């Protein structure tokens with residue numbers, strides 16, 4: 475087969491259905507447990523053969539302006555990490571069509587990195603297996619292995635250990651903010667505040683597997699919430715407002731700032747979203763995942 479000149483991947487956003495912080499580690503990370511659910515909101519990552527390695531971010535100015543440029547861009551970091559293992563003969567241009575809010579806890583940067591790694595593995599004919607790609611992804615960011623999986627996963631360790639999880643289709647209302655929260659800040663605040671460690675997630679996992687949104691709603695939790703809400707009251711208010719509008723449950727995703735409300739159906743999500751200008755309706759997992 476002749477090598478491909480262009481490879482395109484959808485880079486799906488994620489929702490953390492629960493996020494349980496177990497302990498701070500010596501290396502500055504935290505051991506955690508989280509159910510990571512890909513949703514149908516996605517960036518599109520296109521890689522093309524080129525002489526050098528470069529990244530070009532397109533989309534609405536309010537999104538592209540927030541994407542870290544050049545060497546700080548996670549997709550480029552991912553590409554460099556892959557190139558270090560695969561030693562391609564040329565470079566690549568990486569085009570990101572941005573739709574996922576930035577620094578929102580929705581995994582946009584990690585999803586772009588995962589999509590770039592996966593697409594370049596094909597473009598460059600590296601033939602690297604999934605487990606090795608996940609190792610490469612873990613070096614780029616703790617969430618990248620989960621985003622490489624392409625289906626719901628239960629994540630452990632600092633995020634690098636993932637196991638496939640089964641989740642029925644769920645409808646969400648995503649409430650986003652014009653400010654992001656850096657994950658090092660959210661985890662440091664958890665340390666400073668001696669934040670909580672939530673309950674055994676098994677009942678939540680059972681409800682998620684059954685796609686039983688009514689049971690799942692009250693079980694959603696994120697141990698980073700109290701510290702973030704204390705410093706960004708608008709995020710806590712969004713959670714209370716989602717519940718007041720009839721969401722079955724609401725939870726901050728990742729280290730924030732987005733809060734996601736769980737709905738019964740697409741129609742229910744639409745009626746909740748009407749109270750939140752700019753809210754996005756999403757479902758997950760995406761078909762076929």
Ligand code: C5P
Pocket residue numbers: 502503504505506614615616617631632633657658659661
């Ligand atoms: O792995 P990543 O680069 O996404 O992590 C960014 C920062 O978030 C880490 O340097 C650390 O401060 C914090 N973090 C953490 N525990 C995790 C994941 C991230 O403390 N499991």
